[in-house]
Each structure stands twice: as C-alpha cells, then as structure tokens.
Amino acid sequence: MPDTPSKTPRSPSFDRSEDRLENRELNTKTKEKPEEPPTLWLCLRLTHLALNSLDIALDTEQPAAITYQQQVWQCNTQAAKSGINPGMSVNHALMLNPTLHLQEREPDREANRLTQLSHWAYRFTSLVSRYNDHTLLLEIGKSVKLFNNLNHLLNLLNNDLASFKIAAQQGLANTAKAAYVSSFSQAQNQPSTSKLISHNLGNACIEHLDIDDKTIAQLHNCGLESLNDLNAIPNRELGARFGRKLLDYLEKLYGNLADPQIAITPPETxxxxxxxxxxxxxxxxxxxxxxxxxxxxxxxxxxxxxxxxxxxxxxxxxxxxxxxxxxxxxxxxxxxxxxxxxxxxxxxxxxxxxxxxxxxxxxxxxxxxxxxxxxxxxxxxxxxxxxxxxxxxxxxxxxxxxxxGHNTLFRVSPEPEHLPELANGRRHASVQLVKESSPQYNTPQLHNNTLKDEPLWLLEQPKRLAQHANQPLLEGPLNIIHGPNRITSHWWAKLQSRDYFIARQPNGRLLWIFFERGGKNWYLHGLFA
Incomplete structure (x- = not known):
C-alpha cells in the first residue's frame, strides 16, 4: 500500500490572519477605559471665623470675645476657661472675667476673609465652593494623585491654615453634604491619618444636619436623635410626616440625588x-x-x-x-x-x-x-x-x-518712518524688555547702505543754511564729498523730497546736509563724530 502523506500540525506560535482579527476584536471589547478618581469632598468649617477675621488667634493668652447685639458671639480658649460661652450677655461675661477683651463683630471682614481663603484653596483643587457663610467645600478626589497621597495634601493644607491662624474643623465624604456633617465628628479631624475616608454618618446627631430648626425640633419631639433613627423609618412614612424637603436632603446626603455645587472662580485682579x-x-x-x-x-x-x-x-x-x-x-x-x-x-x-x-x-x-x-x-x-x-x-x-519717576528713563526706539527726524522715537526703558521676552535666533538683519551714510547725532530740527550760487555755506563754502541719497515721503500730507549729502567744512568737520527739492533750500541735519 502506498504510504499516505502525514499531516504536519501547525506550530502553536503561528497565528492565522483570522485568529489575529478575532484577538484584536476581543482586545477591543475587553479593553476598559481608565477609571476616574472617585469623588471626594473636603469640608473646611471655620469654627471661629469671627475671631480669626479680626486677627485674634484661638489660643492667645489674652481672653477675648466677639460680641453681637450685646451678646457673646464667639470667644477664644482662655475666655472659655473662665466659663464664658456664646449666647451669654456681655455684662455676664465681664462679671466672670473683668479682663476680657471685647470686640464687635464685623460681618464684612468675615466675608472678605472667607473669600481670601477660597482663593487660597484654589491651589489644591479647581473646584472650590462656598457652602455657607463660614464653610468651604473642596472637591479633592482628582487632586490626591497630584499631591502623591491624601495625607500629604491634608498636611500641606493644615500647615497653611496654621500659618494663617485659622481654626477649622474638617470632614471627608463622597458627597458635599456628608462632608459637612462629618466635620462635626471628632474622629474626622485627624488629618494625619487616612481613616478620614471611613466615616460613619449613622451616628451623626440630628442637630448637625443642614436642615431648618423647625424640622429639627419636630424630629426631637418624635424621639429621633441620630441618622440611624431616621434611616429606620420608611421613606414614605418619613415624607408624610416631615415633608419632601427632608427626603431630598437625605437623598443628596447619601449621593442618591444630584447635588451640584457652585464653583468659585478666583478673579484675575x-x-x-x-x-x-x-x-x-x-x-x-x-x-x-x-x-x-x-x-x-x-x-x-x-x-x-x-x-x-x-x-x-x-x-x-x-x-x-x-x-x-x-x-x-x-x-x-x-x-x-x-x-x-x-x-x-x-x-x-x-x-x-x-x-x-x-x-x-x-x-x-x-x-x-x-x-x-x-x-x-x-x-x-x-x-x-x-x-x-x-x-x-x-x-x-x-x-x-x-x-x-516713571517718565525719566527712556530708550531710543526705531520707528517705521523714512524721514530721519521721525525714524527715532522715545519709549520707556521697560517697553523693550516685554517685547524681548522671547528671544529670536537667526533673524536676518536688514543691511541698508544708506544707514552707513547717516551720522549718530541729529539736530532736533534741521537748520537752514545760507547759500551762494546754489552752494551751501557754513563758516565758509561746504565741499560735498558724497551723495546724493534721495528720500521722498509724506506725499499724503505734505510732500517731502530731499537729497542728502555728506559735506566737509573748511576746518575738516563732516556734516550731514540735504537739499530740499521743493523749496530749493539747503539744511544742516546732522553732525559726524
């Protein structure tokens, strides 16, 4: 029997064109887009903005308090040790500590300081929002990688706040409203650790929610003290008792409902x-x-x-x-x-x-x-x-x-004019520096032979010369040794047509003169060194 030819198997490393197409389609389907950094909000609640805006530090040795409508609005640590609290009358505070330094609250300065801090926060993120009159929100999710890690970013931020002598409570969360609530938790104010992210909103007190006082009072009357108590009530029953506004707030708090924040754009002035x-x-x-x-x-x-x-x-x-x-x-x-x-x-x-x-x-x-x-x-x-x-x-x-004085330093500036007295302008000495901020290389130089025939110094105004038999005179007859170079310009105003010459005086001095073709007169325009 004749031997049948054996089939040689394909090498496993050999890919057919069909296989390559299938692999390419498979790679296209399985290729995932790079994940965007998760949203992370940082809340800066300025607890003593009224004090700090008046340059009063929280830990100063002098007991100090800010008053508003004859009541204590804020006080520093030393005043608090004397038993002084916000809401206390001014007379009562002075009875507790007669050395208390009192200063009236200035809301305008508070607003200005908050604005300054919002512009400063722009160095950490491009999305800075003002939550209320004493709180800033920073979306730092995209900035964590830029600053290597979260702890490094928070350390830089807290170092700046300490140098500004600004007291602030911080909170981190995945939503803006949750970050604000988290700022009231003591565990959230340890910027040196990464545990800031692992927050627990369930234990947050009802008083710390950003809702109206009437709703808070109603919740207390019902025996509700924390978010866990609210979460135990079905939404339908909760909405029926306290209204849709509270439900929307909770949805935004947990990220189930969009809560866009208005970004602050720093001015260019x-x-x-x-x-x-x-x-x-x-x-x-x-x-x-x-x-x-x-x-x-x-x-x-x-x-x-x-x-x-x-x-x-x-x-x-x-x-x-x-x-x-x-x-x-x-x-x-x-x-x-x-x-x-x-x-x-x-x-x-x-x-x-x-x-x-x-x-x-x-x-x-x-x-x-x-x-x-x-x-x-x-x-x-x-x-x-x-x-x-x-x-x-x-x-x-x-x-x-x-x-x-600003008008004391000038430089000579070439101007696009043909007439020599207009070709050199005067500009401030600093103007040239702005134009030369980007140096040019291999710039072709314009070589004009007429420039070699011009003197370095020109008269402020051309001086008319005497003449005899069409020959110019200046302390004697002038001997023309070079020229003419004709310049014709300003035809749109008053036509100027001149023939320039280099002339020598009897004493050997070289002059730059021209013959005005319209008026048939000779003028002295410059002196050679």
Missing amino acids: FHASVDFAEPIHNLNWIQQQLNRLLQDLASFLALRQLVCRSFTWRFYQDNNRLLKTVTIGISSKDLISNQDKAVLLFEELTQLKLASLQLSWEFSSIELSSTQLVPVTLFNNDLFDPKPATQQFDQLIDKLSNRL
Whole structure:
C-alpha cells in the first residue's frame, strides 16, 4: 500500500490572519477605559471665623470675645476657661472675667476673609465652593494623585491654615453634604491619618444636619436623635410626616440625588486693604501692614501663575475719601519662580516710591490693588536664553523709575518712518524688555547702505543754511564729498523730497546736509563724530 502523506500540525506560535482579527476584536471589547478618581469632598468649617477675621488667634493668652447685639458671639480658649460661652450677655461675661477683651463683630471682614481663603484653596483643587457663610467645600478626589497621597495634601493644607491662624474643623465624604456633617465628628479631624475616608454618618446627631430648626425640633419631639433613627423609618412614612424637603436632603446626603455645587472662580485682579483704628501720619508706623499686603500679593501671583506689571497703593480718610494714589511699575517677569524674591522686590520698590512722598496728611486705611496681571505662559522663557542678566537689568530699571519717576528713563526706539527726524522715537526703558521676552535666533538683519551714510547725532530740527550760487555755506563754502541719497515721503500730507549729502567744512568737520527739492533750500541735519 502506498504510504499516505502525514499531516504536519501547525506550530502553536503561528497565528492565522483570522485568529489575529478575532484577538484584536476581543482586545477591543475587553479593553476598559481608565477609571476616574472617585469623588471626594473636603469640608473646611471655620469654627471661629469671627475671631480669626479680626486677627485674634484661638489660643492667645489674652481672653477675648466677639460680641453681637450685646451678646457673646464667639470667644477664644482662655475666655472659655473662665466659663464664658456664646449666647451669654456681655455684662455676664465681664462679671466672670473683668479682663476680657471685647470686640464687635464685623460681618464684612468675615466675608472678605472667607473669600481670601477660597482663593487660597484654589491651589489644591479647581473646584472650590462656598457652602455657607463660614464653610468651604473642596472637591479633592482628582487632586490626591497630584499631591502623591491624601495625607500629604491634608498636611500641606493644615500647615497653611496654621500659618494663617485659622481654626477649622474638617470632614471627608463622597458627597458635599456628608462632608459637612462629618466635620462635626471628632474622629474626622485627624488629618494625619487616612481613616478620614471611613466615616460613619449613622451616628451623626440630628442637630448637625443642614436642615431648618423647625424640622429639627419636630424630629426631637418624635424621639429621633441620630441618622440611624431616621434611616429606620420608611421613606414614605418619613415624607408624610416631615415633608419632601427632608427626603431630598437625605437623598443628596447619601449621593442618591444630584447635588451640584457652585464653583468659585478666583478673579484675575488683586485687591486687599487694611483699616486703622487711629489716623496715621507716619508710614514707618505701618511698615508691617504694608509688608503683609505685599506678601498677600506675591502669594496670589504664585497661586494663579500670573506676572504683575504694576500695583497701586491708595490712601483713604475716615469718610473713604481718596487722598493719594501711588502706582509702582514692574518690568521684571521672572518673579513667579521665587515668591520670597518677589516680596523683597515689592517692598524695596514701595520704600523707594513712598520715600519721595511728603506726608502732610493723615489717612485711616490703605488699599493695595493690581489689575495689570498677565499669565506667565505668555512669556516664552527659553532654556538657552542668550541674555541671562536681563532680569537684573529689569530690576534696575524698576528701582530707578520708581525713585526718579516713571517718565525719566527712556530708550531710543526705531520707528517705521523714512524721514530721519521721525525714524527715532522715545519709549520707556521697560517697553523693550516685554517685547524681548522671547528671544529670536537667526533673524536676518536688514543691511541698508544708506544707514552707513547717516551720522549718530541729529539736530532736533534741521537748520537752514545760507547759500551762494546754489552752494551751501557754513563758516565758509561746504565741499560735498558724497551723495546724493534721495528720500521722498509724506506725499499724503505734505510732500517731502530731499537729497542728502555728506559735506566737509573748511576746518575738516563732516556734516550731514540735504537739499530740499521743493523749496530749493539747503539744511544742516546732522553732525559726524
């Protein structure tokens, strides 16, 4: 029998085209999109905002309290040790501690401080919301990876709050309302541990829910003290007793109903002010307040990645009447990388500018503002910038301008004009620095032979020369040795047609003269060195 040919099996490593197509389709189906970071809300409940907005620290040794409508609104730790509590009458508080320092509440300053803190919180996340008049909400779920981990982010945040002398209770949860409720739990205020996320809302007290006082009283009358008590009641019965509004709140609390928060957008301008209890007539008395405002400006620029081109000081009287405005220009653009360096420069420029003021008036408040702010990304700083000393020159220009005056330093600027007296303009010394922020390489240079025939110095106005038999005279006849170079321009206004020559005086001095073809006159326009 003839041998039948044996079938050689395919190598397992050989993939047919059909197999490759199937594998590709399988990979496409099984490929999952990268998961987005889970939503994580951080609540900052500013428990002593009324005290902190008036620069009173919670742990100061002096007993202090904020009053409102003849009652204690807030008090620091030392006052609390004396038995003073919020809601107590002012007379009763003074009886308990006669050394108590009292200060009236200022809601406007509280609002300003809360706004400043909301702008500061923008460094940790792009979604910052104001929950109420003393609480901020930060969505930090997408920021945890940026700051390596949650503990690192919270440590940075708490270090800043400590430097600001701001007292705050914190809460973490997956919804905004749950984060606010969690801020009342003592276990939620340990930012050094990652246990902040594992919160238990069930034990939250009814008083801590963000609902109206009437509903809270009704819940207490029914014997309900915690969220666990509420969760034990069916929704239908709970809604029938207390209304749909409470059900919607609970749905938002647990994330079953959308609860969008209004994000705060930091402004692109800076404004800050300080009020004084007594009129000021000596700037040396408020040097600390001036430096603090400048530090706030430098922090604002660093957080928003902006470059300041100028800032303005304004001085006001008691009736908010503007007394004096002082504007300080800045040419340097490389201060974003070093906040301390920026503060030092701002302070030095301020001292130079204010030193020239003769303070013959009194003021009760000062304001620092800056509207000339541009994004740092507009300045294309090259790694191989051939002018590394440009920034030092910028700062020198700033110091000279603010000491001598803004209109004292100029540079020669070429202008797109044909007439020589109009070809050179005068601009402030700092204007060129902005245009040269992005250096150009291999830029072709325009070689104009006529430029070699022009002197370095021109007369402010051409001087008419005497002439004899069409020959120009200046301390004798002039000997023309080069020319003419014709310039014709301004036909749209008054036609200028000139023939320029280089002439030599009898004493050997070279002059730049021209013959006006329209008026048939000779003029002296420049002198060669």
